[in-house]
Amino acid sequence: MTTTPTLPRNDGMPLDLDWVMAVQANTSAIERRAATLPGRRSVKKDYQAAWLCKAISLMDLTTLSGDDSAGRVRRLCAKARQPVRADILTALGMEGLTTGAVCVYHDMVATAVEALDGSGIPVAAVSTGFPAGLSPFHLRIAEIGESVAAGAQEIDIVISRRHVLTGNWQALYDEMREMRAACGDAHVKAILATGELGTLRNVARASLVCMMAGADFIKTSTGKEPVNATLPVTLTMIRAIRDYHDRTGVMVGYKPAGGISKAKDALVYLSMIKDELGDRWLQPDLFRFGASSLLGDIERQLEHHVTGAYSAQWRHAIG
Amino acid sequence: MTIKDIFNTMDYGPAPESKAEALAWLAARDNLVGHFINGKWTQARDDFATSNPATGVKLAGVTKGTPADIAAAVTAARKAQPAWAKSGHKRARVLYAIARLMQKHARLLAVMETLDNGKPIRESRDIDVPLAIRHFYHHAGYAQLMKDELPDREALGVCGQIIPWNFPLLMLAWKIAPALAMGNTVVLKPAEYTPLTAMVFADICTQAGVPAGVVNIVMGDGDTGAALVSADVDKIAFTGSTEVGRKIRQATAGSGKALSLELGGKSPYIVFDDADMDSAVEGLVDAIWFNQGQVCCAGSRLLVQEGIADRFYAKLKSRMDGLRIGDPLDKCIDIGAIVDPVQLDQITAMVSANTEGETYQTKAPEGCFYPPTLITGLSPASHLMQEEIFGPVLVATTFRTPAEAVEIANNTRYGLAASIWSENINLALDIAPKLAAGIVWINGTNMMDAAAGFGGVRESGFGREGGWEGLAGYTKPKGTTKPLKRIAAFTTMDGTPADPLDRTAKLYIGGKQARPDGGYSKPVFNPRGKLLGHVSEANRKDLRNAVEAMNAAKGWSKTTGHLRAQILYYFAENLSARGDELARRIKDLTGKSGTDEVELTIRTLFTYAAWADKYDGKIHGVPIRGVALAMHEAVGNMAVFCEDAAPLLGLITPMAAAISMGNRVTLVASEPFPLLAAEIYQLLETSDMPGGVVNILTGDHTDLASHAAKHHDIDAVWSFSGADISATIEKASASNIKRTWVNNGRAITPTARDYLAAATEVKNIWIPYGE
Secondary structure: OOOOOOOOOOOOOOOOOHHHHHHHOOOOHHHHHHHHHHHHHHOHHHHHHHHHHHHHOOOEOOOOOOOOHHHHHHHHHHHOOOOOOHHHHHHOOOOOOOOEEEEEHHHHHHHHHHHHHOOOOEEEEEEEOOOOOOHHHHHHHHHHHHHHHHOOOOOEEEEOOHHOOOOOOOHHHHHHHEEEEEHOOOOOEEOOOHOOOOOOOHHHHHHHHHHHOOOOOOOOOOOOOOOOOOOHHHHHHHHHHHHHHHHHHHOOOEEEEOOOHHHHHHHHHHHHHHHHHHHHHHHHHOEOOEEEEEEHHHHHHHHHHOOOOOOHHHHHHOO | OOOOHHHHOOOOOOOEEOHHHHHHHHHHOOOOOOOOOOOOEEOOOOEEEOOOOOOOOOOOOOOOOOOOHHHHHHHHHHHHHHHHHHHHHHHHHHHHHHHHHHOOOOOOOOHHHHHHHHHHHHHHHHHHHHHHHHHHHHHHHHHHHHHOOOOOEOOEEEEEEEEOOOOHHHHHHHHHHHHHHHHEEEEEEEOOOOOOOHHHHHHHHHHHHOOOOOOEEEOOEEEEHHHHOOOOOOEEEEEHHHHHHHHHHHHHHOOOOEEEOOOOOOOEEEEEOOHHHHHHHHHHHHOOOHHOOOOOOOEEEEEEEHHHHHHHHHHHHHHHOOOOOOOOOEEOOOOOOOOHHHHHHHHHHHHHHOOOOEEEEOOOOOOOOOOOOOEEEOOOOHHHHOOOOOOOOOEEEEOOOHHHHHHHHHOOOOOOEEEEEEHHHHHHHHHHOOOOOOEEEEOOOOOOOOOOOOOHHHHEOOOOOOOHHHHHHHHOOOOOOEEEOOOOOOOOOOOOEEEOOOOEOOOOEEEEOOOOOOOEEEEEEOOOOOOEEEOOOOOOOHHHHHHHHHHHHHHHHHOOOOHHHHHHHHHHHHHHHHHHHHHHHHHEEEOOOHHHHHHHHHHHHHHHHHHOOOOOOEEHHHHHHEEEEEEEEOEEEEEEEEOOOOOOOHHHHHHHHHHOOEEEEEEEEEOOOHHHHHHHHHHHHHOOOEOOOOOEEEOOHHHHHHHHHOOOOOOOOEEOOOOOHHHHHHHHHHHOEEEEEEEEEEEEEHHHHHHHHHHHHEEEEEEEEEO
């Protein structure tokens, strides 16, 4: 793999409410763009295989269940190290491919860090009272510290949706700023829970406020809301990222999470990122898929690419 | 490139759609395109080639239709028409079958279209073909409903249809579906550059059981089109350039052939400072880089509010960099080939000749391709802001206020479409009615559907295609008309007055009685040869003054229907009070009792007073989350040459119809009995009618007709005159493609709805919504 130069982190900026309030998001127009994009972009044959490998390298392989155990997390980490059957990777010339990260609850961080030791795969922890984010604020901040101490290199925080819904941008900014500070050197992904924000305009404004407060990534969902990542939400958030970059020069990452389970969908997401943000954003430091079942579909597509025969789920190792 | 290389570059790579099936389809027909006449293919010849513009490779040889071919097609269509018009349900079944078959052959149609035209397969596959299919489904419904919903209308007969190369199949559908639905038969001439999907369509007609002669397709070029225009058809429907449209208007003038014209445009794309800028930028991709900008309704004139212009341009340029231009058959291409090197040369020449503003252009491959281009910093006076380029070239300027946006937007000879981008519903819905356009898209662009009318105002043409309003163009009132008898004015050598009191009838302009510019008056005699008085002889300058007065009265179009109704009722009341006197005056002039005419006039005034606030538009069921409002708007300034026989009713009926809908009107009174008009002046003055809304001239119809029809600031001319001026009016109207409604020397008896339809334009305002 080629390595891309490390980017400076997003240090944020003072809250600029004029900018925030000027942000618009026309739902119908955004939906039209999202609906037509899959018809405008098509990736075939070797290109498709390469793009699917890219999707794996950008994947936060995730388990966020009440019944997670050390054994379950170790199994997932093994899959992160070897996401695709070795013979298939060899045939593709993609030996050494791993997922972008493994994403777990705080209690599983230590296990995951140990299981991934030496692989270079970072561990991301969901934090701050995930998924609702309604536990006492000082505990949410403390939780971040605990996860970082346990070895998490990335912290996926959840924002207080009520601040967005009541238009209390200052509160959202302050909260995000404090969480960012608590992360220290760990990168912070701000989960907006877009399915609970009511409007795309709110999504756009919340995206911007979180970036102003220093989020390294903005992320759609916890995976626990009724509606998670969608193309219109993605378009809204990455346009906010583009605007932030245009005005500050700082690149912020994007992570759609929840609901992306098909290889075909992953290709659409990648083409949307490529077209709206540019190629630089197709690297793990600026883009991640939060997904659990997507990998299985990609594996089958890759085997089909290598053999010409449609694959079956049981031919690929579970995570 | 290895997979690992691609993994690193993340390029798109080729994604070609196969052309094998389409080429095999052509090869099976010896790569020759003939005519489809009376259900059969004619012997094909290789008169000219149709080529794939992306490669320059010849696809097929095409037969050029001769006048004899056109005549054969028209004869077949004529013969087939009566039977075809009989059953709406049978037509519905056939149209439905066409739609179903088009669906089955959708990919063949899409690939053939892209091969022949050069447009990206994404567009032909996802837009052109589905919309064409939708048109046949939708119009199958109109065929079914015609008997119940349009009981007073019938088919025109044989329709000649001439379509352009930019949307070959879609324009075919827009023309053929409504014509067939209403019981007409057609002779269609596809564009010279793009005959192939019409050929596939003819095949589909055979499979769908379209009776022989109902659909005839004659291939050819402009000569073939000209032969069709002059053939024995009942209507010409044309989509194409304004220049050719003008010629067709002139050629059909006075022939009695119905005409609809969908012509050029220079549609404004207005971005206010509260717009969702990224969405507005993306909208421009669909507005001007759709179909390589070869779209009559392309949003080709960008108007941006000054305060956001720099940021907007920067975003736009960055979006342009991402447009992929190349092989139209590639599924990952945004912009394909220009239809023909001739067109490419025209675009290149127009852009090269421009020396103003700043030009930003991306790269295009070698061959018949033109790169997406943005020219900023132009002013309304710039050549490229006024002239249609018909290519992927966007020109831009800025504005400061909503009023200035409207002013710049309307500063054009065209009036097809417009886009408004704003998150402020008050602003957007205020601007939409103010734009001179047949179609307005709010926070969107290039939305089209079979359920909504498409068509323009000004030099963008007249008539609508699609929706209920589109059916008017393919039907006529039931029944036959008789020739109109010419009524001569009474003359005498005697000249002694019937009444010693001198009657001096002036003209009525701008709410005042005005002496004629020429200073001439003409005597009017009663049936017994006694001098009744003199009327002023209006000339072109009086007409000009009347138009100035109409312009000064533009506020009338903004009044409420309720107010217009009140004034019409008041006028009726005043007229009624002087009813006996007016009846006597009619008797003096015509020798016939005027009692009935006065009574009918009062009724007519009540009718249009009633309609003034009730001629509602529609909300069309277009397939979006949103509405398409089909609003009735005033046409503008109108001139009417009034009927001869009924000096009062013939004057008041068109007046009432016109002004009830918010038009300003100049009436040229009955030629043989003009003196009655003078009685009306005082009535108007005492009825709160604002000056300039109604102007009345007396004078020679033949002399005034061409001046009225040539005047660029008159939007419509009607003639019910006994003078032989229909051809003159239609011919001269070509100057600004004004709306005309003439009697062609027939005694026509229009209904109130006929008048109201002629007194209004339908503007479709698309309002997608959702938060």
